Amino acid sequence: MKRLMIAANWKMNKTVAEAAAYIKDLGPRLAGWDRVEVVICPPFTCLAYLSDALKHTELQLGAQNLFWEPKGAFTGEISAEMLLDMGCRYVIIGHSERRQMMGESDQDINRKLGSAGGAGLIPIFCVGETLPEREDSQTRNVVQRQLEQGLAGLDLQELVIAYEPVWAIGTGLNASPADAQDTCKYIRDCLGRHRDESWAAAVPILYGGSVTALNIQSFVEQPDINGALVGGASLDPEHFARIVRLNMDA
Ligand code: 13P
Numbered sequence: 001m002k003r004l005m006i007a008a009n010w011k012m013n014k015t016v017a018e019a020a021a022y023i024k025d026l027g028p029r030l031a032g033w034d035r036v037e038v039v040i041c042p043p044f045t046c047l048a049y050l051s052d053a054l055k056h057t058e059l060q061l062g063a064q065n066l067f068w069e070p071k072g073a074f075t076g077e078i079s080a081e082m083l084l085d086m087g088c089r090y091v092i093i094g095h096s097e098r099r100q101m102m103g104e105s106d107q108d109i110n111r112k113l114g115s116a117g118g119a120g121l122i123p124i125f126c127v128g129e130t131l132p133e134r135e136d137s138q139t140r141n142v143v144q145r146q147l148e149q150g151l152a153g154l155d156l157q158e159l160v161i162a163y164e165p166v167w168a169i170g171t172g173l174n175a176s177p178a179d180a181q182d183t184c185k186y187i188r189d190c191l192g193r194h195r196d197e198s199w200a201a202a203v204p205i206l207y208g209g210s211v212t213a214l215n216i217q218s219f220v221e222q223p224d225i226n227g228a229l230v231g232g233a234s235l236d237p238e239h240f241a242r243i244v245r246l247n248m249d250a
Helices: 016-029 044-053 080-085 096-101 106-119 131-135 139-151 177-194 197-202 216-220 237-244
Strands: 004-009 036-041 060-063 090-093 122-127 160-163 205-208 227-230
Touching (some): 004 160, 004 237, 016 044, 036 090, 080 106, 106 122, 106 139, 122 139, 131 139, 160 177, 177 197, 177 216, 227 237
Parallel strands (some): 004 227, 036 060, 090 122, 205 227
């Protein structure tokens, strides 16, 4: 049975008190369920609290961003070393919201991936096409460019890819499981060319974009999809637990 990962991207949601209530609710709902590695990616302001609260659980901690320099005069930024210091194992890099709203380029993302890998964090590297790109049949070209430029010159041992079609994020629209599988297989082929096939075969590839308890099973049963990166539906512990349990209690 393939190993699965489900990561919660809380985006800019939850205070520390809300995070505390969430974890208290989620913990018992996941008791005894070990088929899936679960990663919680809260805002920076919840990391210190969660690093302590998750210490004696199986849940892993991830951040949503970092800056590539180790330290210095970079007002408002957070380094890989600081995230490690907070107990993070993972960090989301290259999310489409950051590409679109904060103007992150493939070159910025390349520096961030290098800095995360160099510090021993595992990047969750997001790629995906916009709606006009999809309608123009550019999906493969876009993800190939994002992968090539993002990974250029890097030799990351550990990496997670999240394939998130931008038009499916927060819209209630999904890629069909077959389309998502097709692109995830293509991503794995690109990773094989970047390094080698056995490494590429071991890289978890997550699908993201309006994942819910009702559709999670249809994605994870695809051969090249190893789990999901979940936004909106991860904010409610009851719903998120159903996703992590692959809706199999229903
Ligand atoms: P939604 O699950 O809200 O569509 O968000 C997906 C996402 O952007 C996860 O990173």
